[in-house]
Amino acid sequence: MSKQTGSPIEDCRRRIWLVDSKGLIVESRFENLQAFKKPWAHEHEFVKDLPEVVKAIKPTVLIGSSGVGRTFTQEVVETMASLNEKPIILALSNPTSQSECTAEEAYAWSEGRAIFASGSPFDPVEYEGKTLVPGQANNAYIFPGFGLGLIISGAIRVHDDLLLAACE
Structure with a gap:
């Protein structure tokens, strides 16, 4: 950033x-x-408590990576939706059973307005006649390519700039 x-x-x-x-x-x-x-x-x-944190801080993005499932409750997502036209909900914990919320919950509790991505795949969700396709944002996309690039280049150390370039 x-x-x-x-x-x-x-x-x-x-x-x-x-x-x-x-x-x-x-x-x-x-x-x-x-x-x-x-x-x-x-x-x-x-x-x-997370619901009270969301009310106090008024975030635009929630990133869950704790491995503790169901922490993005209905109250949390509804509060995010009341504060943001398009609340960004990133429930990144794996496996799916440990996801902070499901795609279906994020869409239902935000009236279909959430921008949702997860660490595990979720099926598309039908909401009020629209098909909403959850994104998947996990390390399966960066690590294989990054690892291959390191092997091919013969790099011995990984510096912050290298990681930043890979993320970009």
Whole structure:
């Protein structure tokens, strides 16, 4: 994000909010946070539950990657839909049983407006006479090509710039 926009990394971090198993990553939790979480701690009151975090932060995108299924509840998705014309719901955890929500749930709870992608394949969903096709956004698309490129090039180390180029 910083490289693409030319913005300082600190400005970019201010736009990204993280939630872990204990709640929102905030400065009041700083002493007990793992080192890799500390740069993401915001000055904000602590909020424990995801539905309340969504109401407080008003995100445009939800990215689930915890491996804890069903965390994007009806309340969470409906709140996202009330805040965004096209809420982006990325339920990336695998296997499908651990997905944060299903495509059908995301579409139903957002009145068919969600932009949905998952880490596992979901079948198309019929919603009010329209066929909505969920996207799949997982490592199956990047890692095989990236791995092959590393083997072919004989690279010994993978630097951040290499990963960024592959993602682009």
